[in-house]
Amino acid sequence: DAGVTQSPTHLIKTRGQQVTLRCSPKSGHDTVSWYQQALGQGPQFIFQYYEEEERQRGNFPDRFSGHQFPNYSSELNVNALLLGDSALYLCASSLGYGNQPQHFGDGTRLSIL
């Protein structure tokens, strides 16, 4: 039973660049959420996708955007990268919109130089 998988594992970018992170949900799950986890902090919610639409959004600027595909996989895009975007980006999936628990992937460690 495949869990949540994310790619890439690590990424190094420079300020101003754009990045795309990818997530495949746990088998059978249809809802995907993205979180940003800064060092020493808990994960902060970015947005959630269900039925290929963004359903909820946290307090993140429009530079953060996403997409969900018909197979439930998802992408997180960040434009105009800032130093403060350096963090672990976690993807979580769940079965059904609004249901818990969410199951997390190992994350993508993004470093901005």
Added chain:
Amino acid sequence: EDKVVQSPLSLVVHEGDTVTLNCSYEVTNFRSLLWYKQEKKAPTFLFMLTSSGIEKKSGRLSSILDKKELFSILNITATQTGDSAVYLCAVEYSSGNTPLVFGKGTRLSVIA
């Protein structure tokens, strides 16, 4: 103001000790409280609590929710070095724009 507050932020214990981790939260539109363990990467799900006073147990770990006093505790008995991790508490609110609000976590270090 933080909606979910965990304490202590870090803790060092010896193998065999019993530890209690705390999580307090705001009452407005509470739906459930979840505990996760984060070692190096993925937070792994431990417990989900919705009802007050009902203990959930898994091996040496247990957790309980107090909806009157607005807190939860996570107990770990007979700690082992493999319990070393960050323990995250998250609260699901039925309104608002975020499905889960996380605390900052408690970093537990178990030394032999």
